[in-house]
Structure formats: C-alpha cells, structure tokens
Amino acid sequence: MNLDRASAIALAQAVCESVGGRDDVDVGLFPPAVYLRDIVEVAQSSPVQVGAQNCCDQTSGAHTGEISVSMVQDVGSGLVLLGHSERRHVYGESDELINRKVHTALAQGLDVMLCLGETQEQREAGETETVCGSQLQAGLAGVEAEDLQRVHLAYEPVWAIGTGLTASPEQAQDAHAYVRGVLAGIATDDLAARTRILYGGSVKGENAADLLARPDIDGALVGGASLTPEAFLPIIPDSPEATGN
Template identity: 50%
Template sequence: MRKPFIAGNWKMNKDSAGSVELAAGLAKELKDVDSVDVAVCPPFVYLQAVSNAVSGSPVKVGAQNMYFEANGAFTGEISTDMLKDVGCTYVICGHSERRHVIGETDELVNKKVKAAIESGLLPILAVGELLEEREADKTNDVVKTQVTKGLEGVSADDILKVTIAYEPVWAIGTGKTATPDQAQDVHAMIRGLIAELYSQDVADKIRIQYGGSAKPANTAELMAQPDVDGLLVGGASLKVEDFSKMIKTVA
C-alpha cells in the first residue's frame, strides 16, 4: 500500500509574514494527520522561517529547485547542503515552469535528481506535456522521455527515494484539470515504464503524484484513481483552509 503524498508548491508567492502564517496554520490544522505525507515548498528566502513554523508537526519542507554542484562559483544557485541546512526534506526537480520558462533540459534535471539523492534529499521529479503535444497525441512519448532521461543513472537501490509528479503543462494554473481518466491513463503508463526500467516490485511501490489545478473540489475523484498516489498542489496550497481540506479528504 502506497502512502499518499500531498505537496504544496507555493511558487513565487507570499512574503515573510504570510509564509510563516500559512505554515503555522497548516501545522496546527494537520497536527494529527499521520496517514498522509505532507510537504510545503516555499520560495528559497522563506525556507528557514517555514521550517521553524512547522517544526514538530507532520508537515515537511521542500525546495522548489536546486543546483547539482555542491558549492562554488554559481551565482544565484542553491546547493543541496544549503537546503538541508535550513530544514528541507524534499526538492522539486524539473517543474514545467523550470523547463519551459527557464529552459531546463532533461539532462540538467537528471543531474539535479542524482545530486539530490546523493545528498540525502528526496526528489520530486516533475514531468508533463504541453497542450500542443497532447493535441498531437504525443503525451506518452513526451512523458516517457522525461521520466527515462530524468531517472538515467538512478539505481534500483535509490529509485524509491524519488516521487514522480505528472503535471500536464496545459493544466497548471489554468483552472483546467486532466480528467480522472486522463490522469489515470498517464499514471498507469508511468508505472508500467518504471516496471520496464526497474521491476514490477519497484513499480508497485513508487509514488506518482498528479499536479495541475488540483483543488478541494477534485481531490477525492483524482485520488480515487488506482495509480494516483498524491497531489502536487499549486494555488490551492496557498490557503490553509483549502490545502488542509484536501489533505483531510485524502486522510
């Protein structure tokens, strides 16, 4: 049985006071939740404060990005040791906004995934297709390539440290959501691919989240799908009431 995992990606939102208020509110609301893994991913500059605010609660902290080198002359970048130093457990690698706005490649994302694992962080590998790719019936090809290249060199011993997050790019921040059947189809394809790359046992254990306009209203039907093991939540994670409601629905 795969334990559900709900993570909130705050993206470039909130200020210092608002981040602490949100984190503290979630810690209070979710203090008794133990059947769901929960994480919040605030902007870099608020990681320390958010980590302090959720200390002692079931809520873990993740970063939205990282660099694959341990240290050095990489202006503007953040290392895995820095993230761990301020309380991070998870890190998102390859979010679609990093890929399609910033220009990150599969090869760069793969370096980040491996560096995260090596450092002791748990990577969330985000994958997903553009609208034109879905309309051209290329969803499976695109996602297979992103998963395969993103996990290249990740050993059978380490693969279960990775969570895969399927986020159709056309559903991120648009209010559009993949139907439960659409989500399930891609999640099942990813699980089958993991069985090919590793083993059926690994495929049965790895967690695959859905992301893309997930909200309280669609949480139950998305999570009812047999291969949807969690959610990577954007806008709805910015409100204590909405995000805690989603987690309690799953719990």
C-alpha cells in the same frame, strides 16, 4: 513567487495545526528558498515535510543565484522538487540538466520529487505517453536501484497548470498508469507499485477526491490552491476542512 514571509508562515502554521499528529497522510510544503528555514521551524514538531523548490546540479563554487543541496540540508530540509514545468518550459531546463540535479540531490542525501508532463500541443498531437516516458527515462538515467526508492514522481500536464483546466480523472489515471509502467521497466514492478505518483494541475477541493480515488494517483502536487489555508486544507483527505466537520 507568491506570498510574503508572514503569509507563508501563517499558511504553514495552519497546515501543521490541521494535520496535527496524523500518521495516515503525508503533507509537504515547498516554500520559496528565502522562507525555507522559517517554514522548517514551523513544521519541526509536525509530521509536515518541507522541501525546496529547486537546487543546483553543482555541489559548490561560483554559481551566482543558485542554491546547493548542502544549503537546503543546512536549513533542515530533506526534500527537493525538480523538473517542475516552469523550470522546463519557462527557464529552459533540459532533461540532461534535470538528470544531473537528480544525481546531485540523491548523492548528497536529499529525497527527490521529479516532475514530468506534456504541453497542450503535445497532447493534441497524441504525444503524452512519448513525452512523459522520455522525461522519466532521461530524468532517472543512471540512478542506482537503491536510490530510486527515494524518488517520488509528479505528473503535471502543462496545459492544466494555472489555467483553470484540469485533466479529467480518467486522463490523469491513464497518464499515471503509463508512467508507473515505464518506471517498472526502468526498475521493478515492486518498486513501481511502491512509488508515489502525484497529480499536479489545477487541483482544488472540488476535484481532489475524484482524482485521488483513482488507483494510480497517490496524491496531489497543489499549485494555486496551496496559497491559502481555505483553499489548501480541503484537499487533504479526511481533514475537517474536507469533510465539513
């Protein structure tokens, strides 16, 4: 719950202007639901994608406060973020609920960005791989092979979100490589190799290049640094803001 409507629109305009017509980088914005249509309209002539931060596991009916997949689609969005750490750890969303949301989104035509990651306590207990593997397997349980092609993944260590802490490039690479291996077991080596796995956890202009240079880190899921153009644009590879041009 950040930014007002005017600030969200201004941010989207700056991002779309910076990206221009580039086809060598994919950029997505996930605004609050009440601004989703506004940002879709800003980005409609741009390659920038716009996604929802969440959706309901039910298709319609009396679910006060929820947003259905069809509502997300009706305002022009084709992508949804599911399983974010705040949904899991603040609002208590279970692996089972997240899996139902994944099925509903995919069945109705939305692409999915599925998030997973461990807490500080779990990392200190040596459970990073166990937790990430379990969340991935549960989140994708029952998903058909052809639908897995519309799933992107984001590894976001909970202890590095909004704390100023960042997983080292080596830690992040190890986690991403493990997740890719688990995905290969669920699907195929080929699909796992083609699936984008983003890193999320205090990504900023100063550390993005080192993280993105790792072979299994395919992009960044940016949090706090995505709230202003000055902080967000330098993260985009080869942007004028990143290169200083």
